Amino acid sequence: MGAVLRVMTGWGLLGIGLLDIAVELDGGLTITYLVFHLMLCAGGLLLLAHRRPVPSRAALAVTAVPVLAGMVLQYPYRYRDGASVDWFPACADLVFWGCAGLLLASGLAMLERLLPERRTPVDLSHYTGHAEQRAAENVGGLP
Structure with missing residues (x-):
């Protein structure tokens, strides 16, 4: 149900944005009108994207x-x-502003992918290899 709603909303936003821009190309197109409808198109395209970037909670707060x-x-x-x-x-x-937030959150999610890993590395040198010893015993003690 969620995917259907997302796709329908995406096509609706993209269709309205493109149709309204096409209708106003004869001379009634103002910069505010163009920015508004381009944002609708961008939001629609993001909703239709197959792989959407998932932002972190920090990115959503910034958005x-x-x-x-x-x-x-x-x-x-x-x-x-x-x-x-x-x-x-x-x-x-x-x-x-919903479409602008979606665009900003997606951009921040793509930037987060470029950041280095933030987890603390774990030292595994003191662990013994029990699995390797058992595998050698199971095969008859082959080295």
């Missing part, structure tokens, strides 16, 4: 900061005017 800041700053659309909230631009901003 949350710009996403929340973007929602507070009301970019790309202004959805609050005084006490009233216009829900359509608010939902559009939420989708935009």
Whole structure:
């Protein structure tokens, strides 16, 4: 069920992004409109990717900061005017920043793959090779 929902959402975002860009190519295309729909396309492509990078918890925490800041700053659309909230631009901003967060988290996950291993190495020199001795006994004591 989760994979079906992910694929349907990915195709939906990609389709809406490409269709809206194609419709506005005749001259009504603004930079804000283009950025918004390119972000939808990027989010859709990431959801459709066969092997998506999995970010760590630290990367997800870092991702949350710009996403929340973007929602507070009301970019790309202004959805609050005084006490009233216009829900359509608010939902559009939420989708935009969700796709931006997905893009940022995926980028951080790919960067984490390039980092050296962070686990502490374990010294195994004091362990004896019991398995090798038993294998030699099982074959009749061959050296």
